[in-house]
Every structure is written in C-alpha cells, then in structure tokens.
Amino acid sequence: MSFLKDIGTPVFNAERLKEIPSKNEYLIEISYGEKKEKIFYNDLYNIFEKKVVNCRLTSVSRWSVRANWEGILWSDFVNYLEVSDYKYVYFESYGGYITTVFGEDMNNPRILIATHVDGEEIEFEYGGPVRMIIPNLWGYKSCKWLKKIYFIDEYIVGYWEGYGYDDRGLIEPTILLDINSKEHKRIKGGEVLEF
Ligand SMILES: Nc1nc2c(c(=O)[nH]1)N[C@H]1C(S)=C(S)[C@@H](COP(=O)(O)O)O[C@H]1N2
Numbered sequence: 001m002s003f004l005k006d007i008g009t010p011v012f013n014a015e016r017l018k019e020i021p022s023k024n025e026y027l028i029e030i031s032y033g034e035k036k037e038k039i040f041y042n043d044l045y046n047i048f049e050k051k052v053v054n055c056r057l058t059s060v061s062r063w064s065v066r067a068n069w070e071g072i073l074w075s076d077f078v079n080y081l082e083v084s085d086y087k088y089v090y091f092e093s094y095g096g097y098i099t100t101v102f103g104e105d106m107n108n109p110r111i112l113i114a115t116h117v118d119g120e121e122i123e124f125e126y127g128g129p130v131r132m133i134i135p136n137l138w139g140y141k142s143c144k145w146l147k148k149i150y151f152i153d154e155y156i157v158g159y160w161e162g163y164g165y166d167d168r169g170l171i172e173p174t175i176l177l178d179i180n181s182k183e184h185k186r187i188k189g190g191e192v193l194e195f
C-alpha cells in the first residue's frame, strides 16, 4: 500500500532518474560558507528527531495533495548546522534536477526534509528515500531524491525556472485539483491551508 499512489498523486521526474544509491550509500552533501558536511541516510535519525507534519504539496500544474509527511523539520536542520542568515538554498537531486529557494521563504514551520509519508518510506517515484516538502511554494521547489543542500549567496537558476517558471515560486491564486477529494477547488494563493 502506498498512500500517494493509491490516491493518484501525479509523478514528476524531469531528469528521468532510474536509480539511486542504496540506503547504505545514500548521503546528503551540505555546504555553508567554508563548511562542508556529509550526512548518510542511515545517520539521519541518529542526529535528528523524526517529526510528522500534515501539509500540502501543490504543483504549478494545478493539483495539490495533503499528506502526513515525516522527516526532519527544516528548523531542526538549520539549528543543527548553526546557520541562521542565508540568502538562498540550492537543492540538487541524484539525477541533476536543481532548484534554488529564497531564504525568506524557508521560515515556514512545516518545511520538511521528508523520508516517510503516511507511516511508510516514501517510495522511489515520489522522491524517496529523501525529498524536500516546502508547502508554501509551488512543487517544483520541493526537490526529490535529494543529494545536495547548499546555502549560497548568489542565485542559481533551477531546472523549471530556466524554462520561465517563477524564481520565488510562491503559490498563486488559481483553481486546482485536490487529489484527496478529487474536486476542483479555488485557492487564494500562498500555502494551501483552506482544505
Ligand atoms: N528531482 C526532482 N524533483 C522534483 C521534480 C523533478 O522532476 N525531479 N519535479 C518537481 C515538481 S514540478 C513537483 S510538482 C513535485 C512533484 O512531486 P511528486 O512527483 O512526488 O508528485 O516534485 C518536484 N521535485
């Protein structure tokens, strides 16, 4: 059983990634200022407490899904690294998909480095074993198969941003398909909190 698949959540894989390292080899590379760090998948929950966040992933292609995501709160992550002031965060996947988020958009308390959804490991097609969930921005900012997290000072244009998608990625007012209820709903812009 897989929550996301069962309710028909679309799958995006712009880089056509087929394979990721096994869990024993999977690691996340972090860079901030002069410092560099690597965290192995298997060490994540030795370092961080696993937290559950109920929020939505909302795609610019006009759908939104609410789920119980589990993982590391972004706020716990930056506290651990002792980074407070950063202009941008650059995310890169194991397939080379990239996206950069503005620091001011990373203060939402529900932003998560997610490993589980609905009590199960996030499966490969939905970005497992590790993906971002940034509920306040369009889905193209929530990098799947997360490999690199770099705190940077100069903006780097992302994959979809390079095709003209907005650099901030703030969710705009629109009508979209709610994957959970299968109904079209109007949203007012910003994180979808109304349903
Ligand atoms: N690595 C990677 N991350 C990605 C994408 C992608 O193609 N590759 N697509 C993005 C887009 S546009 C959206 S809407 C969400 C979709 O997540 P899902 O495929 O799990 O539904 O992932 C985002 N993260």
Ligand SMILES: [Mo]
Pocket: 012, 058, 059, 060, 061, 138, 139, 140
């Ligand atoms: Mo998307």
